[in-house]
Amino acid sequence: MDPPVVPADRLGGWRRVAETTDRPFVAGPVSVTASTVRYERSDAPGPRPFCFASRLRIRPETAPNVALTRLVERRAREGFRDRLAERDVEAVERRGDREIAIDDPDASRATLWTFRGDCRTDAADGRDGEGAGAVPVEALLAVWATDEYFLAGGAYPLDAGAYSDGRGPADARRELLGIVRGVRPPARGANRDGNE
Structure with a gap:
């Protein structure tokens, strides 16, 4: 099963680091493959x-x-917290939720959750001369449906020192929301970078 498409024109400055297929949920005859x-x-x-x-x-x-949507949303939030923990984000708190439109005209409106937490860092993280500490981060998770379910999201630091070239957390949030809204099902004949 191919992953969803993230349009290449929204990925300037981003690099693909992983593509996986796993089975996050099995209960009796019911299974979910992601x-x-x-x-x-x-x-x-x-x-x-x-x-x-x-x-x-x-x-x-x-x-x-x-x-089914309630179940998918609950499991997605739990899995997202695990994903954040794997990235050393601790003390994660849910800050709210709202609906957003997805660019795919066949998609339902997405439920978007906002989380905040602290990411443990050390000198090896490449931050200018800073020792171990924590950087506040904001994380977003969206869930929506077409004839199947999609999840998208990510996280970014809230510390202005984590950005260069006049960028800041507000720019990172806008960029991430643009990426999330642009996610769509794979199309026949599309390559893995979202170009047809």
Whole structure:
């Protein structure tokens, strides 16, 4: 199963760091397979902003519905917290949720959650002369459906010192939201960078 497409024109300064397919959920005859692509900003010191997009396949095949959407959303939030923990983000707090439009005209509105936490850092993270400490980060997670479910999101530092060239956290948030909104199902004949 191919991962979703992230349009190449929204990935300036980002590099693909992983593409995985795994089975995050199995309960009796029901299973969920997730195909995920992950990117990091190539021009940022630690902690590096990252983003990801996942496409879910549920077996036995089931059309999106209210109960299933609630389950997918709950499991997605739990999995996202695990993903943040793997990236040394601690003390994660949910800061709110809202609906956003996705660029795909066949998609439902996405539920977007905002989280905040602290990323442990050390001198090896490439921050100018700083020793161990914590950098506040904001993380976003969106879940929506077409005829299948999609997840997308990422995180970025809230510390202005983590940015160069006049960029800041507000720019990082706008950029991440643009990437999330641009995620779409893979199209026949499309290559892995989102170009057809």
